[in-house]
């Protein structure tokens with residue numbers, strides 16, 4: 001079988017593979033991307049499309065998220081893919097939620113975040129989508145972006161091919177990778193450097209290495225509304241009190257403990273299904289609402305209506321939109337590690353496996369890719 005050559009070979013055309021492809025190609029390298037499906041259909045098309053630096057804890061992860069955001073804007077502008085630079089609001093209706101928001105705001109500048117605590121009136125001035133009854137205020141952050149993940153995953157390959165000559169091979173599963181060789185059913189490729197960005201597939205390539213990494217999977221249930229009437233805008237992406245508990249960012253707040261205890265006491269069903277509620281809007285006007293978190297290597301293929309109902313009932317309490325009629329339900333899966341936000345290991349010389357191991361791969365992809373490629377000497 002013929003042997004073809006490329007500087008960089010990438011397995012997986014999800015956002016992590018695409019981010020590596022962009023940065024390697026921008027550095028002048030020839031790049032070939034192999035995707036086993038007709039188009040990527042994993043976590044990268046199933047998410048909120050939130051580029052969410054506020055979710056990253058202070059320090060290296062937050063810095064990587066901000067750098068990643070910068071590269072996102074650069075690539076989206078070049079590729080002419082629309083995005084919304086709306087920022088975000090963590091909205092508080094209970095005193096314990098407001099306490100965390102205020103405490104975080106007091107610490108935010110020192111920790112490197114650009115936040116502001118808004119009172120109820122100021123919150124309503126930022127967003128028409130928030131119910132005023134019982135509103136105490138919100139933590140405003142200007143750094144969050146929203147993209148339509150389906151559009152990104154569809155458009156970036158075409159842009160990368162046109163602008164940088166990146167070659168994409170869809171419907172092409174990689175069944176073997178060794179130092180400088182990628183094997184597919186259609187032939188072998190020789191590459192100076194190989195990036196494996198296979199998402200939550202721990203079985204096809206280097207299963208023996210993945211097995212040692214304590215990885216599991218996380219399943220999330222999601223939904224999307226019909227398009228809102230033209231002219232109605234969500235404004236900032238929204239998170240509510242439950243989200244303070246979800247992201248490690250807020251663990252610096254001593255007030256978080258009381259909030260956690262109250263949620264566990266009052267609403268154990270949220271604990272059981274790992275529910276916290278976030279809302280984003282795409283350019284077509286549809287609202288994406290989620291999510292839940294169920295852990296385990298075996299992902300339940302059957303979605304639970306009880307979970308969707310809990311998410312939607314919670315959203316309805318605080319969100320006012322012209323229509324919350326749901327047009328689509330789905331679930332997505334990402335790789336999960338108990339301690340690491342992402343993993344990057346080299347099973348054999350010349351090969352890097354890059355796996356984001358919590359629900360932050362959209363936010364972090366370009367930042368992580370830059371680091372990987374710098375470390376391997378592929379990009380400056």
Ligand SMILES: Cc1cc2nc3c(=O)[nH]c(=O)nc-3n(C[C@H](O)[C@H](O)[C@H](O)COP(=O)(O)OP(=O)(O)OC[C@H]3O[C@@H](n4cnc5c(N)ncnc54)[C@H](O)[C@@H]3O)c2cc1C
Pocket residue numbers: 011012013014015016017034035036037039040041042043044045046047048049050051052172173174175197198199200201204205220221222290291331332333334354355356358359360361362363364
């Ligand atoms: C419901 C949900 C909501 C989320 N919301 C957000 C959010 O708003 N913001 C955020 O930052 N993150 C979010 N995340 C996390 C984020 O979506 C993921 O971390 C990210 O998409 C992972 O990207 P990836 O490229 O590693 O994986 P994937 O998107 O799963 O892509 C991996 C690709 O590799 C291909 N592949 C695997 N093995 C092979 C092989 N052997 N040969 C060829 N191809 C192969 C697969 O077909 C797949 O297309 C969310 C995740 C989910 C599931």
